[in-house]
Amino acid sequence: MNKKKQLAKNTIIIFFGRVCTQLISFFLLPLYTGYLTTKQYGLVDLIQTYVTLLVPIITLELEMSIFRYLIDSRSDDKSTKKLISNNFFVLGISLSIFTILYILVTCFVTIPFRWLILVDILVCVLSGNFLQVARGFGKTVDYAISCILTGLTTVISNIILICHFRMGAEGMIISMALANFICSLYLFIRLKLWSKIDFKLVDKKLLKDMFKYSIPLIPNGVSWWIVNVSDRTIIKFLLNTGANGIYAVSNKFPTIISSLTGVFNLSWSESAALHINSPDRDEFFSDVFNTIMKLFTAMGVGMIACMPFVFPLLINTKFNDAYNYIPYLVLGSVFNVAICLYSQVYLAKKLSKQVASTAILGAIINVVINVVFIKQIGLYAAAISTAISYFVMMVYRHIDLKKYVSIKVNKFLVINSIIIFTFSIILYYQHNLILNIINLVVVCLYAFLINKDFLFKSLKTVTNKFKR
Numbered sequence: 133m134n135k136k137k138q139l140a141k142n143t144i145i146i147f148f149g150r151v152c153t154q155l156i157s158f159f160l161l162p163l164y165t166g167y168l169t170t171k172q173y174g175l176v177d178l179i180q181t182y183v184t185l186l187v188p189i190i191t192l193e194l195e196m197s198i199f200r201y202l203i204d205s206r207s208d209d210k211s212t213k214k215l216i217s218n219n220f221f222v223l224g225i226s227l228s229i230f231t232i233l234y235i236l237v238t239c240f241v242t243i244p245f246r247w248l249i250l251v252d253i254l255v256c257v258l259s260g261n262f263l264q265v266a267r268g269f270g271k272t273v274d275y276a277i278s279c280i281l282t283g284l285t286t287v288i289s290n291i292i293l294i295c296h297f298r299m300g301a302e303g304m305i306i307s308m309a310l311a312n313f314i315c316s317l318y319l320f321i322r323l324k325l326w327s328k329i330d331f332k333l334v335d336k337k338l339l340k341d342m343f344k345y346s347i348p349l350i351p352n353g354v355s356w357w358i359v360n361v362s363d364r365t366i367i368k369f370l371l372n373t374g375a376n377g378i379y380a381v382s383n384k385f386p387t388i389i390s391s392l393t394g395v396f397n398l399s400w401s402e403s404a405a406l407h408i409n410s411p412d413r414d415e416f417f418s419d420v421f422n423t424i425m426k427l428f429t430a431m432g433v434g435m436i437a438c439m440p441f442v443f444p445l446l447i448n449t450k451f452n453d454a455y456n457y458i459p460y461l462v463l464g465s466v467f468n469v470a471i472c473l474y475s476q477v478y479l480a481k482k483l484s485k486q487v488a489s490t491a492i493l494g495a496i497i498n499v500v501i502n503v504v505f506i507k508q509i510g511l512y513a514a515a516i517s518t519a520i521s522y523f524v525m526m527v528y529r530h531i532d533l534k535k536y537v538s539i540k541v542n543k544f545l546v547i548n549s550i551i552i553f554t555f556s557i558i559l560y561y562q563h564n565l566i567l568n569i570i571n572l573v574v575v576c577l578y579a580f581l582i583n584k585d586f587l588f589k590s591l592k593t594v595t596n597k598f599k600r
Contacts, residue, residue: 142272142399142402142403145272145273145275145276160286160287160290162446162447162448163290163291163294163295164294164304165381165446165447165448165450165451166448167294167295167298167300168294168300168301168304168377169374169377169450170373170374170377170378170450170451171373171374171377172300172301172377173301173377173380173381174364174368174373174374174375174376174377174378174380175244175301175373176301176304176305177364177376177377177380178364178365178368178373178376179244179245179249179252179305180308181364181365183249183252183253183256186230186253187253187256187257187260188349188350189350190226190227190230190253190257191223191226191257191260191261192222192226192343192346192347192350193346193347193349193350194219194222194223194226194261194342194343194346195260195261195263195264195265196264196345196346196349196479197342197343197345197346198215198216198219198261198264198265198268198342199264199265199267199268199401200268200345200405200479200482201215201268201341201342201345202215202265202268202269203268203402203405203406206268206269206270212269212328213328213330213333214333214335214338215338216265216325216328216329217328217329217330217331217332217333217334218333218334218335218338218339218342219261219265220325220329220331221331221334221339222339223257223258223261226257227254227257230253231250231254234250234253235250244301245301245302245305248302248305248306248309249305251309252305252308252309252312255309255312255313255316256312258312258313258316259278259282259312259313259315259316259319262278262315262316262319262320262323262325263275263278263279263315263319265319265323265325266278266319266323267402269323270402271322271323272399274318274319274322274323277318277322278315278318278319278322279315281311281314281315281318282311282312282314282315283311285307285310285311285314285315286307286308286311289303289306289307289310289311290303290304290307293306293307294307345482345484346484348484348485348487348488349484349487349488350488363379363498363502363514363517363518364376364379364380366499366502366503366506366514367379367506367511367514370503370506370507371506371510371511375510375511377451378451378453378454378511379454379457379511379514379515381447381451381454382454382455382456382457382458382461382511382515383461385435385439385458385461385462386435386458386461386462386464386465387465388435389428389431389432389435389462389465389466389468389469390465390468392428392431393428393465393468393469393472394472396424397472397473397475397476400420400472400473400476401476401479401480403420404417404476404477404479404480405476405479405480408477408480408481413537414537414538414539414540417477417537417539418538418539418540418541420473421470421473421539421541422540422541422542422545423586424469424473425469425470425473425541425542425545425549426542426545426582426583426586427583427586428466428469429466429545429549429552429553429582430575430578430579430582430583431466431579432462432463432465432466432553433552433553433556433575433578433579434575434576434579435458435462436458436459436462436553436556436557436560436571436575437556437559437560437568437571437572437574437575437576438572439455439458439560440560440563440568441568441572443455443458453511456511456512457511457512457514457515459556459557459560459561460512460515460516460518460519461515461518461519463519463553463557464515464518464519464521464522464523465522467519467522467523467525467526468522468526470526470529470530471522471525471526471529474526474529474530474533474539475487475529477533477536477537477539478529478533478536481536481537483536486532490525490528490529490532491525493524493525493528494521494522494524494525495521497517497520497521497524498517498518498520498521499517501513501516501517501520501521502514502517505517545582548578548582552574552575552578555571555574556571556574556575559571
């Protein structure tokens with residue numbers, strides 16, 4: 133019970149921080165779609181896509197390694213200082229090399245907003261690294277506060293730069309860079325990282341061990357980029373930038389599920405690492421897996437059922453085509469929940485190579501389906517390829533993970549999930565108000581019934597807390 137309580141506590145703290153950022157980004161959609169053209173929004177989305185590709189390559193996924201090793205060294209100040217020093221040593225070298233290469237490349241290749249993009253990449257690397265350091269220290273409250281600061285900075289700077297100064301795509305990029313800078317600065321000061329840096333403690337053996345863990349995650353990171361966002365690149369070259377803007381808006385809605393998955397995944401990764409060798413591990417992991425999948429399945433079909441009512445309120449009419457691709461992307465995001473849960477079990481056992489190999493499989497499937505079908509069925513190919521690649525990865529990881537951990541999946545959950553998603557997606561495309569209302573009522577009833585035990589337990593816990 134203590135394991136579950138700690139997991140729930142960490143999740144709630146991180147939830148308030150991350151959701152603040154993600155919801156703010158979501159509710160900025162009317163601003164983005166109102167003030168930016170489909171081409172401008174598509175360009176910014178494409179730039180951010182390449183930033184997410186470059187970050188794990190620049191850092192060699194060191195932030196994941198520092199997080200995992202800090203968990204094992206929390207009670208040892210000397211080991212902690214040694215880890216932080218080695219982390220900054222590598223970070224300084226990698227950022228310097230990247231900056232020099234970037235400047236050389238951009239002398240021959242024309243890149244819009246070249247200097248802004250460089251700054252954005254550098255601060256993204258720093259914020260990502262410092263966030264993982266905070267998690268490694270167990271400073272979940274500081275992690276959450278930094279996320280809230282990121283969200284608030286994004287809102288304020290976007291309103292000023294896009295609405296007032298009409299800076300369009302340039303203003304959006306500046307806002308992203310500024311938000312990551314504020315996040316980095318807060319964590320650097322709050323965690324007193326300068327006091328933990330001593331380059332005399334740089335240790336080749338420790339670096340070798342850390343890279344042994346992190347380097348296999350680079351192809352994993354690149355593969356995830358391919359599965360998640362290579363669609364944008366293929367759309368850009370085989371269709372056009374405007375189509376990329378449409379697809380980016382479609383993705384904003386299922387991104388809510390992905391963001392919430394990320395929130396839980398942050399606390400789950402810590403719990404999985406701490407309890408990977410516990411005697412009741414399989415029972416604990418199975419219970420968590422089934423509970424989370426019930427919640428996110430309900431959230432997925434709930435989003436599909438709500439979309440006919442929500443979409444027209446948030447999205448400018450010039451992006452109306454985005455409505456068509458949302459169900460497939462939502463379905464893919466639910467498969468991704470299971471993938472992420474399995475992924476953290478691999479990483480808890482320090483099996484980073486297995487994580488990479490399964491991600492590469494998904495990436496290959498995604499690209500092949502995209503390239504073969506995008507000319508025939510347009511953006512449907514991008515959405516469907518994402519759902520299929522996630523499904524294959526989910527099934528593969530479930531089977532492969534049995535060699536290490538026995539996670540028992542609720543078969544009843546699988547069957548009723550297939551039924552409710554099929555029902556909801558069919559009614560989604562009918563464009564009929566009565567059918568949309570029926571869909572919403574049925575889905576709400578389903579969501580309550582499948583999660584009633586969890587809801588009642590949570591309510592009882594909260595009530596008892598208030599009584600005390």
